[in-house]
Amino acid sequence: MAQRAVWLISHEPGTPLCGTVRFSRRYPTVEKRARVFNGASYVPIPEDGPFLKALLFELRLLDDDKDFVESRDSCSRINKTSIYGLLIGGEELWPVVAFLKNDIIYACVPLVEQTLSPRPPLISVSGVSQGFEFLFGIQDFLYSGQKNDSELNTKLSQLPDLLLQACPFGTLLDANLKNSLDNTNFASVTQPQKQPAWKTGTYKGKPQVSISITEKVKSMQYDKQGIADTWQVVGTVTCKCDLEGIMPNVTISLNLPTNGSPLQDILVHPCVTSLDSAILTSSSIDAMDDSAFSGPYKFPLTPPLESFNLCYYTSQVPVPPILGFYQMKEEEVQLRITINLKLHESVKNNFEFCEAHIPFYNRGPITHLEYKTSFGQLEVFREKSLLIWIIGQKFPKSMEISLSGTVTFGAKSHEKQPFDPICIGETAYLKLHFRILDYTLTGCYADQHSVQVFASGKPKISAHRKLISSDYYIWNSKAPAPVTYGSLLLLDLSFLQSPLPQLKKKQLHFKGIPIPEA
Amino acid sequence: MGPLSRDAWAQRLGAFRASPSAFMAGPEGEDLGRDLLGDLRSEKLSEQTKVSLLALSLEYPAQLWPDVSAAEVAATSLLDTLVLLPPRPSALRRPLLLAATTALAAGGALGPTSGASCRLLPLLLGLAAGSDLGRGFVPASEQRPLQATACECLRELESCKPGLLGGSLGLLRGLLGQEGPVQPLSLLLALALRNTLVLQSRVGAGLGGLLTDKVSPTGGGPWDWTLVEEGDGRLQPQAPSWPAAEEGEGERSLTAREHSPEEARELRAAVIQLLDTSYLLTPVAQAQLLWLLGWALRGLQGQPPALFKPQLVRLLGTAQLTLLHAVLALKAAFGEALFTAQDEALLLRRLTLAAQHPALPPPTHLFYLHCLLSFPENWPLGPEGEEAAPLLLGPQLCRGLLPSLLHDPMALLARLHLLCLLCAEDEEEEKGHLPSPRHYLEELLAGLRQRAALDEGPRALATVCFQASYLVTRCLAGQPTVLTPLIHGLAQLYRVRPMLASHFVDFLDQVDSELREPLKVVLRQEVVSRPGRDEALCWHLKMLAKVADGDAQSATLNFLQAAAAHCMNWDLQQGLLRVCRALLRAGVRGGLVDLLQVLARQLEDPDGRDHARLYYILLAHLAGPKLGVALGPSLAPPALASSLVAENQGFVAALMVQEAPALVRLSVGSHGVKGPLPVLKLQPEALEPIYSLELRFRVEGQLYAPLQAVHVPCLCPGRPARPLLLPLQPRCPAPARLDVHALYTTSTGLTCHAHLPPLFVNFADLFLPFPKPPEGAGLGFFEELWDSCLPEGAESCVWCPLGPQGLEGLVSHHLEPFVVVAQPPTSYYVAIHLPPNSKLLLRLEAALADGVPVALRTDDWAVLPLAGDYLRGLAAAL
DSSP states (O other): OOEEEEEEEEEOTTSSSSEEEEEEEEOHHHHHHHHHHHGGGOOOOOOHHHHHHHHHHHTTOSSOOSSOOHHHHOTTOOOOSSEEEEEETTEEEEEEEEEEETTEEEEEEEOOSSOOSSOOOGGGOHHHHHHHHHHHHHHHHHHSSOOOHHHHHHHHHHHHHHHHHHOTTSSOSOSOHHHHHHHHHOTTOOOOSOOOTTOOSOOOSOOEEEEEEEEEEEEEEOOBTTBOOEEEEEEEEEEEEEOSSSSOEEEEEEBOOTTOOOOEEEEEOTTBOOOOHHHHHOOTTSOOOTTSOOOOEEEEEOOOSSOEEEEEEEEOOSSOSEEEEEEEEEETTEEEEEEEEEEOTTSOOOOSEEEEEEEOTTSOOEEEEEEEESSSEEEEETTTTEEEEEOOSOOOTTSEEEEEEEEEEOOOOTTTSOOOSSOOTTOOEEEEEEEEESOOSSOOBOOGGGEEEESSSOOEEEEEEEEEEEEEEEEBTTSOOOOOHHHHHHOOGGGGGSOOOHHHHHHHHHHTOOOOOO | OOOOOHHHHHHHHHHHHHOHHHHHHSTTHHHHHHHHHHHTTOSSSOHHHHHHHHHHHHHOHHHHSOSHHHHHHHHHHHHHHHHHSOSSOOTTHHHHHHHHHHHHHHHTOOSTTOHHHHHHHHHHHHHHTTOOOSTTOSOHHHHHHHHHHHHHHHHHHHHHSTTTTGGGHHHHHHHHHTTSOHHHHHHHHHHHHHHHHHHHHHTTOOOTTTTTOOSOSSTTSOOOOHHHHHTTTOOOOSSOOHHHHHHHHHHHHHHOOOOOHHHHHHHHHHHHHHHHTGGGSOHHHHHHHHHHHHHHHTTOTTOOGGGGHHHHHHHHTBOOHHHHHHHHHHHHHHGGGTOOHHHHHHHHHHHHHHTTOTTSOHHHHHHHHHHHHTOOOSSOOSOTTSOOOOTTOOHHHHGGGOOOTTSOHHHHHHHHHHHHHHHHHHTTOOOTTSOOHHHHHHHHHHHHHHHHTOTTOOHHHHHHHHHHHHHHHHHTTTOHHHHHHHHHHHHHHHHHOGGGHHHHHHHHHHSOHHHHHHHHHHHHHHHHTSOTTSTTHHHHHHHHHHHOOSTTHHHHHHHHHHHHTTOOSHHHHHHHHHHHHHHHHTTOOHHHHHHHHHHHHHOSSHHHHHHHHHHHHHHHHSOHHHHHHHHSOOSSOOSSOOHHHHHHHHHHHHHSEEEOOOOEEEEEOOOBOOSSSOEEEEEEEESSOEEEEEEEEEEGGGOBOOOOOEEEEEEOTTSOOOOEEEEOOBSSSOOEEEEEEEEEEETTSOEEEEEEEEEEEOGGGGOEEOOOOOTTOHHHHHHHHHHHTTTTSEEEEEEEEOOTTHHHHHIIIIIGGGEEEEETTTEEEEEEEETTTEEEEEEEOSOOSSEEEEEEEESOTTHHHHHHHHHHHHHHHO
C-alpha cells in the first residue's frame, strides 16, 4: 500500500506541450519493491517529460484531437474509472490514478504488490484508494481558501516539505496536508497522553463551536407529460470546534421541524465515533414513507482542530423551491421564448440574489431582442448569446413572474459563441442561480441545544444556514431534453389507478393538477 | 572543487530534475552524488539548501549512487553527518534519517554485512523507543518528531526486508501501550507482526515469546537477522491483491501451524490493542492497519474475524474512500465469517449510495461503481474476474446509477455498463411501472449518436458514442432487439456525418461478426446509394474499402465509376484504388477489369495509374487464391507506417520467390534398367503440402548432359508419391554429384525456393545391358566383345571377396541384368554397356569359398579403377 510517484501538472492548452509538470515526487524504495513484485511485467516510472506527454494524450488534453488515433479513440479502449494505462516507450505504465480539476492534473502511480499480467482487478489493489486520497488531499491543500496564482505557487513550493511529513516513503500517513503544515510550524508541542494523529496540537482559548449548514438544491424541470421533474437537496454541515483538551468529546445534533424533510444518504466525517443505525440506513434508494427517521440526528465525535465537514446528506423535499416552465420555439429567423417562474409559498422570500441565466448555444451572437417582463430586469450579453434575468431579492406578492420575447441571432463564429453538445436545435434550458441566507429547504437546523460538550467550560455556539442553487435547470418544454432514468420512473400515468404516494400528491397540487380521490 | 553556493546548487538541482538521465550523462553527472554528500557538511550552506539536497537524494538515490557499494558509502556518510550535528534543534535530523534509510533500502545495501545498516538499525530502534542516546544527540524538542520518523524508517526497512523487526515485536507492543506516538507505532507493529506471522508459518514455527519479550533485540549485541534470512529476502505483499492472496493460500495452509493457546491469546490481545486505538489514526492510516491485520489474520486459527466487527459501523458511515475500500478488503478476506447476508446488503447499499452521492467527487463515484461491479460477494454466481452486478443489487438499487447524456464520458460508460448488465438480466419482462431498461438504453444510444452527429462536435463525442455502442454489443450480444436498432442507428449516423468513417472502420474491426456483417451491408448501401461526388467522397472511399465485398458488385462498381471522375487528387485516387484492392481481394472480377483499365489510363497521378495497372495485371494473371495472398496483409510489419509501403511489402512477399528451408526431401530409389539411357529413380517426400513443385538438377563437372527439370503438381505429407524418373545422359561413364534446387508454392500461396542436399549418381547407376543375343549365341557374342576391347582398351584381374551367399548370390543381387553367359554356380560372363559408348566385360570363374577372381576388360581405360572399386565394394554391399 504505497505510491511509486506523484505529479501535479498544469494543463495549458495552446502551448506547445499543452502542460507543465509543476511538481513531482518519486519514491525509490517503493520503486524497488515494484520491480520485485511486478517481475517481468515491471515498467519503470518515466521521467517527467515523457510522462507529461503520455498522460495528456491519454486524457485527451493535447490540442491534436483532429484525427482519429486508434490508441486513444478506438471504441474498445474503454475507461470507466480515473485510472489509466499510459503507453510510454512501447510499454504500458499501469495503474496511473489521474484526474483534472481546476486546470491541474493530479496523478500518481500506486504500487501493485504482484505481477501486472494478467492485471489484477482494481478493487483488489490497496494503493488505488490511497492514491486517490493522496491526490484529493493535495487538491484540498492547494485550493482551500484562496484561488489566485501567486498563492497557488506559494502552496506548490511548500509541497516538498509537506510531503516529507505526510508521505516520506510513499506510504501516505495523512491526507490532510494542513496537519503536516502545522507540524512543521509548531513541532515543539509536548504531548502527554494519547494524541490522535489527525490532531496536531491543542486549542487554548475561549471554547466555541460553530456549525454551518449549507444546502444546495438542484433540479431538472421539464414541464412535460411522461417525464417527471426532479429535484434534490444536498446538505453539507461544516463545524469548527475550538475546545480545550486533547480529546474533548462532543455530540452535535441536527434537528428537523415537524414538517421537515428527513435527511438521507448521510456520510459522516471519520472523527464521528459511533453512528445510530437509523442514520446509517436512511437512504434515498428506498421509497420514502412517513415512517422515515426524522431526527434528531446525533453525531458523537472527537473534533479535530481545524474546520471539518461533519456530514453530508441528501433530502427529497416535497416541492422544488421555484417551479418554472420555459418554452422556446423557432420561428423563421427568430426564437420566441416564454418563461414562467413561481416561488413556492413555503420558501423564504428573501434572497441574497436570484437570477435566471438563459443561454443560447450553437447559435450566433444576439442581434436583436424584444421582450416583456412582469418583474426584474434583463441583461443581454450579445456576443456570448446569453440573457440574464435579474430577479433580485424578492418575488412579488403573487409569487409568480414571467418573461416573454423574441431573439434574433447573427451568423455563427466559432470562437466566441459557446458550443454545447446537448442544446441542439430547440433543446435548451435556463438555469436558476439563487441564494437564501439563514434558511434550509429541509428545515434542518442546529441551535444552542444542539451541542453537548463533555469538557470544562460552556462553549459559545454559533449556527449558520444557507440555501444555494446548484444545477437548477428548467428545460424547454417544446423540444426533447436529456432525461435521467429517475425522471421516467417517477411520473407514470398508471399511478392514477394506484394509491398516490404522498410525494406525488404534493407535486400535483403544486402544479395545479387536480388530484383524483384515492 | 569547493562547496557550491546556494544559487549554484539550486541551478544544478533544477537542471538535474529537468531530466535526470541527461544530467547524469553530462559532465557534471559523475560528481553529483559525491558533491552532495560533501556539501551537506559545508558550513557555508543554509539548512534550507541542505534539506533540498537531501530531498533530491530521497528521490534519486539510484542515480546518485548507482551500485551497492556506493549506496553503502553514501549511507555511512549521511550517518556521520547526522552524528556530527551540533546538539541544538536542526531541520536536518529528520531528512538525514530518511535519506540514510532510502540510500540503504533503495541501493540494496541493507543487510548483515553492511556497516551502515548495523549502525542505522539500532539507532532507529533507540529513537523509536525514545531512549536516551546520550550526549544531547536528540534535543528535547525534536524527540517526539524523531521518534515518529524513526518508526517510519523502520517500517520502510521492514517492508523491504520482511522479518527485520521480528525480534522487536514485544518492544514495539510495549511502546504502544505506553506513551509512544500512536500512529507510527501502530503501523510499524502491525507490519512487523504480519511479516513475522507469514515467515514463522512458512518455517513451521510459532510466535514464541516474540510478542511478550520487551527487551531490545540488540541488547547491545549485533542485530538479529535470522528471520530475514529465513524469509529468503522475499518481499511480502502488505495488502495482497485478492487473487494473489487466493493463490498464496494453498501454500500457506500447508505450512500453517496452530498457535499454542498462549500464543493465540497474546496475538489476539495485540490485535485488539491495535484496533482499539485505531480511531486515533488518520483515516488513511486506519485503512492501512485494516488491510494489514485483515490479511494477517485471515485463516489463522483462534483469531475470529469478529475482532473487526466493532470498527465496521463507524467505518461504513464515512465517505472516506480508503476506509470503505479497506472494509471491502475485509469483506474479501473473511466473507461470510465477518459479513452476514444482511451486512452484505448494508455494505452494498452504502456503496451504491456513495457511488452517486452528490457530495463526493466524480473520480470517487467511478471507483465505487467499479467496486460495485467487482463486489466480493459471499456467494458469487458469475465467472470469476468478470465485472457483474452483485445479486443483491437489484434494479431498484441501481436506479440512481443509470447513465444519462448529462454525464461525462467516463461516468456515462461506467453507468452504461451497469445498465447493460441490467438489460442482460431483464429478459424482456416489463416490471410493473418501471420503464424498460432496454427502452431507456435505446434512447440513450440514440442521444449519443445525435451528439456524435453534430457538425462542430469534438471528436470525443464521437468516440464516446462508439465506445458505448461497443460496450452494448459486448454485453448484449445475441439480443437482436438491441442490436437491430443499433445497426440502423449507426447507419443513420454515417449518413449524417460520413467523416466518422475512421470510427466506423475501427468499430467494424472490433465487434463480432454477429454485428459486423449486417452493419457492413447497411453501411455499404449507405455509401453506394448516393452519388460519388460530394465532399465526403474520401470518407466514402475509406468506408467502402472496409465494407466492399463480393455482394452488390454492380452497385459498388457503378459508384466507383462515378467517383473516378471526381478523384482529382492523390488522396482520393489512393482511396479509390484501396477500394479496388478490397474488391480484388474479395474475388470480384467482371466489371472490375474494365474499371481498372479505365483508371490505368485516366488517373492523373502517375503513381495512381501505375497502381491501377498493377492491379489490372494481377487480376488478369493471377488465380483467385494467389491474388488473395498477393493483396493480403503483409506478413512482415512494414518499417514505415505508410500504407503504400505495407502494400508493397505484401506484393514483395507474394510475388517474389522466397528463400525457404527445404520442405521436400529426395532419396535415390532402387536402380532400374530399361531403355537406352540410365535413369535415376527418385523418391520425393514432402514435410508440408506443397504445390507446383519444380526440381532442378545441375551436374557438377559437366560429366553428363544438362538435366531436365522435374515437375510435380502436388505433394502432401503422408500421401505416397509416385517415384520420379530422372534420365541421365552421361558424357563419360563416371559417377557424379547432382546439385538440387526446389521451387514450389506453399499452401499460403507463397512461392519458395530451397536448396536440397546433393544427390550422388553411383558408378553402378550408369550400367545398361547390351541387347540380348539370340538363344545360344551368348558365348560367341561375349567373346566378340571381349576381343574387341584390346588393343585400345585395358585388361585387369581383380579379387572380389564373396560373402556367405557365394558367387550365385553376388551375381543375382548385383549383376543379373547384365549376365550374358551363365553356368551356375561357378561361371558367369557379364557384359555391361556404359553410356555413352563404353563397355565393361567381366569373367567370374573358379570361385573359391571366400572370393572369386574376376577377369575384366574394358575399351575405356578410365573405367578400370572405377570397376575395380566397384567390384571390391560388392562384397561389403552384400
